[in-house]
Amino acid sequence: MIRRLMLTTGLTALLGWTTGASAEITGAITQQPTNWTAIAMFGGFVAITLWITGMAARRTRTVSDFYTGGGITGFQNGLAMAGDYCSAASFLGITSQIFNDGYDGLIYAIGFLVGWPIVLFLIAEKLRNLGRFTFADVASYRFLQGPVRSFSAVSTLLVVAFYLIAQMVGAGQLIQLLFGLPYLYAIVAVGGLMMVYVLFGGMRATSWVQIIKAVMLLCGATFLVLGVMAHVGFSFEALFARAVAVKTRVALESGLPPGEAAAKGRAIMGPGGFIKDPISALSFGFALMLGTAGLPHILMRFFTVPDAREARKSILWATVWIGYFYALTFILGFGAIVMISFNPEYVDAAGALRGGNNMAVMHLAHATGGNLFLGFISAVAFATILAVVAGLTLSAASAISHDIYASVIHKGAADPVKELRVSRITTILLGIAAILLGIVFQKQNVAFMVSLAFALAASGNFPVLVMSLLWKGCTTKGAAWGGAIGLLSAFVLTVLSPVIWVAVFHFDQAVFPYSSPALFSVPAAFLAIWAISVTDRSPRSAIDKAGYPEQRLRSETGIGVHSPAAH
């Protein structure tokens, strides 16, 4: 029972799936027998990535190597962004959600994708043209470094912390499910491996771990989809018709009269209970959309390509691969309905998935390619978590070493050797912290953490970036305090909302009735930045405004751009 609760919260946490009650992933889970095929496959992945880390370590000598990896192409960076963004939970959670309720899983997937065009249109090229290692380089470009970089670093650490805890807890629980190993093993393995990748290989190793993982995930999912489509004669209409027939039969067997059973079967083709209240839905949608444009580990990836041109290509490729991935998960969910619903090997007499309600795609892998393929897909799921946490760790380490240590404490004149040492020490501390947090939060309800991370990124980083890039009247005070107000309002509203106030603190009624704060906290941040800037009469505000024309010119033309390979 406890383990069941843990798994439920872990996957909901990874998904940040909090909009509708029906989206809650529930169901009994049994720890699986130790899966040696999966462990061997994963061992292979680890061996390859460690070998790459070894190669990367020999070429990681300067701070620029560590933060940017010496430069990759837009295509490679697009794959790495997809690897950074597609989580194990989307793969397992969305397919299982579709297996259970049909269409609703797609609504969530679309929310995750629509942030990318916003990043592309509003900030990508300016970010690449002005920045060097972190998004704070850009946010603080014409401002007093101390306040704006301190805000950016705090914001980065908060976003990373919530995202990381959710990933660690989810990893521990997935490992029980997929490999049949204890929670603690998984936490230590994930924390230890991500430390090794980042510590020795920096951005170069992180990029390649993400690229390899993206390729494995996309290839595995494609193969599964081909298996499904071959089963239904490569016709989507046939796939949907058979899924509806299966769901109707399930409903009939549960004792419903034929008319209701048919309606229930048919219901998987349209939206269900995921979106009940439009304000929550829009707010959650905007948190996903604008949060993507404010995630520090995603923004950091822009500095791995040489110029704005490649930065734009990165996003196009990332969008292609992420969109393709979500389309695959949709087909896999319907494929699972058709192929495993009546197989006693995968589903028990009551109609529940064996091994827990998130196993749909795993059973589908077994049904399509046997034990070996099941092992491969399990290994992919674990590799996926590793790639995500490595990116998170690197961005947090950079916030400490580049933004705080080098830029705030040493005013931009830090010894590069010492800066590199600080980033590595930070990486070790972060790895240890991640393992401890994974243990501390093992039995806590962390369901709100990913959506909170997105809401914080949307309400803090995104408004500060947009205003500093596009509004000449923005001042140091406005950016630092306005951003802080955005962060704080997102945090407070989330605490007062049903996802924490009711689900974690067990109060009867939430103070703030909507499941995501973004619709309110993002405008609050923009308003605060504006109001504080226009009333700012400090001597510094004149310098901030005077710096705008030059910043604007450089952001538009790329003059003075710092290329990752230029040393």
Added chain:
Amino acid sequence: MIAPSHPASALEARIAADPRYVALVRDRQRFSWTLTAITVIVYSSFISLIAFDKPFMARSIGGGTTSIAVVLGAAMLIGTIAICAVYVRRANGEYDARLAALLAELAA
């Protein structure tokens, strides 16, 4: 290290004053804000349609099993990729070419 307050070079001043640069920035900005507005409006409409008219979304297309919701969902995925492609094509093509020509001429 990035020095926020260092003086703009003579070249930068020449570029900033050039009407072709001003026109380029205006065109690109107008284009990116238009596409942003389209993205936000289309996505909000999609979510609103789901929130307010579920029976419409569940309606079948051409009498088969495939529903309007599935087709619109697929269109959202493809449309998101397509709108990125439209921007990248124009920004990496026309706008970059105009900028490169301008920079080459003014630097000479």
